[in-house]
Amino acid sequence: MTPAVIGLIGVLILLVLIALRIPIAYSMLIVGFIGFAYIVSPRSALTMVSTEIFSNFSSYTLSVIPMFVWMGFIAYYAGVGTSLYKFVYRLIGHRPGGLAMATQAACAVFGAICGSNTATAATMGAIALPEMKKYKYDDSLSTASVAAAGALGVLIPPSVIFIVYGVATEQSIGKLFIAGIVPGILLTLFYIFTIFLVVRKNPSLAPAGEKFENKEKLSALRGGLFEIILTFLISLGGLFAGYFTPTEAGAVGAGSILLITVLRKQLTWEGFKKSLRDTTRTSAMILLMVAGAMVFGRFIAVSRLPFEMANWAANLELPAFMVMAIILVIYLVLGCFIDALALILLTVPIFYPVVVNVLGYNPIWFGVIIVMVVAMGVITPPVGMNVFIIKGVAKDVPLETIFKGVWPFLAALIACITVLIIFPQLTTFLPQLITG
Amino acid sequence: MRLLERYITKSSRFLDSLAGWGIAATMLLVVVNIILRIVFKAPIQGVYEYVGFLTAAIIGFAIAYCAIQNAHISIGFLVEKLPCKVQKIIQTASGTVILIFLVFASYQTFMYAREKAISGEVSATAHMPFYPFIIMVAIGLLMLCLVEIVKVLKGVMVK
Numbered sequence: 001m002t003p004a005v006i007g008l009i010g011v012l013i014l015l016v017l018i019a020l021r022i023p024i025a026y027s028m029l030i031v032g033f034i035g036f037a038y039i040v041s042p043r044s045a046l047t048m049v050s051t052e053i054f055s056n057f058s059s060y061t062l063s064v065i066p067m068f069v070w071m072g073f074i075a076y077y078a079g080v081g082t083s084l085y086k087f088v089y090r091l092i093g094h095r096p097g098g099l100a101m102a103t104q105a106a107c108a109v110f111g112a113i114c115g116s117n118t119a120t121a122a123t124m125g126a127i128a129l130p131e132m133k134k135y136k137y138d139d140s141l142s143t144a145s146v147a148a149a150g151a152l153g154v155l156i157p158p159s160v161i162f163i164v165y166g167v168a169t170e171q172s173i174g175k176l177f178i179a180g181i182v183p184g185i186l187l188t189l190f191y192i193f194t195i196f197l198v199v200r201k202n203p204s205l206a207p208a209g210e211k212f213e214n215k216e217k218l219s220a221l222r223g224g225l226f227e228i229i230l231t232f233l234i235s236l237g238g239l240f241a242g243y244f245t246p247t248e249a250g251a252v253g254a255g256s257i258l259l260i261t262v263l264r265k266q267l268t269w270e271g272f273k274k275s276l277r278d279t280t281r282t283s284a285m286i287l288l289m290v291a292g293a294m295v296f297g298r299f300i301a302v303s304r305l306p307f308e309m310a311n312w313a314a315n316l317e318l319p320a321f322m323v324m325a326i327i328l329v330i331y332l333v334l335g336c337f338i339d340a341l342a343l344i345l346l347t348v349p350i351f352y353p354v355v356v357n358v359l360g361y362n363p364i365w366f367g368v369i370i371v372m373v374v375a376m377g378v379i380t381p382p383v384g385m386n387v388f389i390i391k392g393v394a395k396d397v398p399l400e401t402i403f404k405g406v407w408p409f410l411a412a413l414i415a416c417i418t419v420l421i422i423f424p425q426l427t428t429f430l431p432q433l434i435t436g
Numbered sequence: 437m438r439l440l441e442r443y444i445t446k447s448s449r450f451l452d453s454l455a456g457w458g459i460a461a462t463m464l465l466v467v468v469n470i471i472l473r474i475v476f477k478a479p480i481q482g483v484y485e486y487v488g489f490l491t492a493a494i495i496g497f498a499i500a501y502c503a504i505q506n507a508h509i510s511i512g513f514l515v516e517k518l519p520c521k522v523q524k525i526i527q528t529a530s531g532t533v534i535l536i537f538l539v540f541a542s543y544q545t546f547m548y549a550r551e552k553a554i555s556g557e558v559s560a561t562a563h564m565p566f567y568p569f570i571i572m573v574a575i576g577l578l579m580l581c582l583v584e585i586v587k588v589l590k591g592v593m594v595k
Contacts, residue, residue: 020514021526022510023508024508024510024511033537050548053541054570059488060491066462067462070459251463279456280452280497281502283498284495284507288499337511341509342509
């Protein structure tokens with residue numbers, strides 16, 4: 001049996017273990033360890049596992065994750081999302097479908113301080129769904145719009161998935177963050193336009209909300225938006241300008257939002273403690289998974305599977321875009337079953353060399369595209385993570401109702417990805433402009 | 437059994453709260469370093485290493501309580517469709533496999549720390565020894581083993 005065949009068998013065993021409900025991090029660690037032991041030696045595998053685990057946990061590059069995760073949780077427990085939603089809702093909530101549109105805009109802005117799609121969906125779901133219920137919005141439209149908008153949290157920087165992709169592929173995290181801005185704004189506009197079309201076809205789905213005076217609109221500016229703009233400018237502004245490393249940007253972001261929300265008496269002691277507890281939980285989950293992916297990646301590397309795959313792709317008599325389309329379909333299918341972060345960690349060692357070295361695609365562009373493709377997985381059955389989170393908030397709405405409402409947003413997401421594939425410059429021009 | 441579970445939960449939670457304060461300390465260290473660097477042109481030497489070591493301790497101490505909260509991502513929709521008895525067998529078998537792996541991993545991490553302590557290896561700039569932080573990760577993995585033991589035992593004992 002050649003090492004590449006062993007690698008392929010390893011991938012299949014990994015999928016079986018994941019299907020058997022073994023946590024993805026453990027599955028990757030176990031298969032990576034056994035595979036490496038089989039190809040190299042059990043002694044080397046033991047040494048490799050302990051050194052990989054420690055080197056990943058102590059990696060300065062990965063220390064950015066707890067910082068940005070904490071920034072998001074402070075904003076969540078300080079109620080920044082509530083104030084932000086209040087502002088956007090006073091601005092456009094009086095139009096038909098305006099509350100759902102306001103949710104998209106609020107998620108996009110909240111994404112500027114929160115790097116996770118599930119946290120964005122959970123935050124905005126808890127705030128926006130009761131409001132939409134009050135104005136008799138259709139359950140299907142309201143819940144699906146929040147579930148879909150969660151994806152904006154990972155596209156608009158900071159983004160945990162971009163950090164992990166950057167670490168796995170040795171790409172600049174700063175460039176990836178910048179590259180996510182235009183696609184994030186574009187997707188927000190696509191979602192808003194989708195709501196406009198859906199409501200125009202059936203106005204009873206989303207009746208107009210309350211209209212506010214200009215004075216009231218301005219007064220809502222004081223909460224939410226101010227904290228976010230200030231934190232974004234200090235933290236990510238410093239990163240983009242080259243003053244900070246990503247970890248420093250995360251620490252400055254967490255420090256700024258902490259200081260602002262404490263001074264404005266928005267964050268309680270209880271909220272502070274909860275934000276730390278949630279951050280340790282989320283960071284441990286992510287970093288153990290990254291360590292698992294690195295161990296699995298070492299096994300895949302010694303199996304030479306990526307090399308064989310790259311050779312195979314190079315010898316295919318298919319144009320590059322066709323191979324790329326096949327890879328995206330694989331991501332789309334797997335994304336329906338596997339968590340977005342885990343899927344990227346699992347597949348990057350296999351597909352990245354093919355896409356970048358053989359097909360010649362831009363690695364930053366590829367990062368943005370796969371983040372968007374796997375974002376579809378969080379709203380599609382059977383493992384639509386965001387849908388389950390929204391179900392947790394809107395307990396009286398059946399899962400089928402939420403999934404039914406997701407289709408127009410899925411179409412918008414596909415349309416947005418298509419635009420970004422046809423015009424890759426939309427993704428790549430901003431990183432080139434800012435970082436050169 | 438209940439006593440063991442309570443003790444392990446309490447210990448993991450204690451480690452997790454240390455990890456939480458570690459996050460706050462890391463943030464403060466980084467921010468202070470930026471201020472010293474930009475305002476006083478005198479950054480703390482080896483801050484990258486301190487941050488790395490702190491992160492290792494944070495994650496090492498947080499993984500066990502994360503497992504208690506079932507926060508490590510798994511995909512259950514296929515197994516959930518199987519009869520309860522089969523689910524229980526799969527859960528016990530997979531728990532045992534995880535446990536065996538974790539025993540090896542934590543033992544090897546302790547050995548790795550021992551190796552570093554004997555060689556006296558220190559970080560390049562801050563000259564901090566590696567081994568105390570490797571031990572912290574090994575303690576976290578050991579605690580994770582204990583959490584998995586409880587999970588396997590609970591799976592076997594519950595009818």
